[in-house]
Amino acid sequence: MTTKHVRFALAGALALAFSLPLASAARADHWADDCHHRLQADKDRIDREAARHGNDSPEVRHAVDKMEADRQWCRDHKADWDHNAFDVGIYIHK
Numbered sequence: 287m288t289t290k291h292v293r294f295a296l297a298g299a300l301a302l303a304f305s306l307p308l309a310s311a312a313r314a315d316h317w318a319d320d321c322h323h324r325l326q327a328d329k330d331r332i333d334r335e336a337a338r339h340g341n342d343s344p345e346v347r348h349a350v351d352k353m354e355a356d357r358q359w360c361r362d363h364k365a366d367w368d369h370n371a372f373d374v375g376i377y378i379h380k
Contacts, residue, residue: 321363321365324359325356328356332353332376335349336376350377350378353372353377
């Protein structure tokens with residue numbers, strides 16, 4: 287009877303060990319769309335502010351700061367984004 291319980295406990299631990307990394311990857315995929323939407327909205331805001339006030343305006347700097355905060359949110363949630371679209375030109379701190 288004890289051997290059966292030990293086998294059951296080991297099988298459960300093994301199943302848990304294999305399923306945790308998959309759950310983490312699934313959560314990252316879940317946040318990827320939200321991350322992309324946040325950064326796209328920030329990019330649109332930066333473009334709008336640059337058209338209104340110029341590239342070096344305080345409004346653009348504020349919008350870039352907001353984008354940087356959203357990039358950090360993406361990093362914290364392990365969601366990747368299209369670095370070629372959001373990490374270039376006016377969209378990054380200088």
